Amino acid sequence: MTLVERLRHALTAGSSVDAVLLTGDHVDHDLLPTVLTQAAVLVPVTDRAAPGVILTRRTDTMTRHAGQVAFPGGRIDPGDADPVAAALREAEEEIALPRAAVRIVGEADRYRTITGFEVTPVIGVVPPDLVLTPNPAEVAAVFEVPLDFLLDSGNHIETSVEWQGRNRHYYEILWGEHRIWGATAAMIVNLSRRLRWNG
Template identity: 85%
Template sequence: MTLIDRLRHALETGPAEDAVLLTGDHVDTDPLPSALSQAAVLVPVTDRPEPGVILTRRTDMMSRHAGQVAFPGGRIDPDDTDAIAAALREAEEEIALPRDAVHVVGVADRYRTVTGFEVTPVIGVVPPDLVFTPNAAEVAAVFEVPLGFLLDSGNHIEASVEWQGRNRHYYEILWGEHRIWGATAAMIVNLSRRLRWNA
């Protein structure tokens, strides 16, 4: 079974009956705005014997989420036909990932952020060892993390912090010098529970 077939089968099969998917930051914070802005991210999985996932670290100058690790992605624009088109466009703009190099497998579970976004993760398979060119205004670094490491629940660390007077729970994943947390980590946790990679 190819990587594409394996991912597609896992997405279509769905999570185990006892799996609890994370729906958003709103679980233990203030209610979300009534009107959510739509956004999409690309989860680029490298097609190699031990697949990896391409992630970015945002620049420290970004007005939102400065310095944080994220999937390539952003707001869905009016010109985008759907979440897939938006994710591919954003990945091309942010790291120069050619749209035609991505084999889209499907979409995963949406995640709602306390900042008012509903994010659709788009799973795509890309050739290994592509050369990425970060957009200097948005991306400080591009790096790859083994898919197996990200999906291993043993690497999903539960943490909490007080934010705006409330105790906010979140997940973080540590890879070398990189700290993956917040919405990006939550979407990875959901992927782990849905894909059941080692099942």
């Protein structure tokens, strides 16, 4: 069974009925904006014996999410046919990932952010060791993290911070010098719970 087939099967048929998924940045949904901007991110999984996931670190000059680790992606533009098209376009713009190199597995669970976005993660499989070129206006670094590390619930650290007078709970995943947290970590946690990855 190919990696695409394994992921697609896990995403559609292997999901746990009892999986508790994270739906948004805050359990107090009254803090979420009432009108959400649709967005999509690409979750690029490398097709190798030990698959990895390609992530980016935003530049420190970004007006939103400066310096944070993220999947390539962004808002869905009027010219995008669907979340898949938006995710592929954004990945090409941000890290020069050719659209034709991505084999789409499917869409994962949407996630709402406190900044007003409803994000659709799009899982795709890409060849290993592609030469990726970060767009210097948006991306400071591109790196790969082993898929089994990301999906291991033992690496999902739940923490909290006080925000607007309330404790905001979120997950973080530490990989070397990189701190993956917020919406990106939450989407990884959801994938872990949904896929029940077994290597």
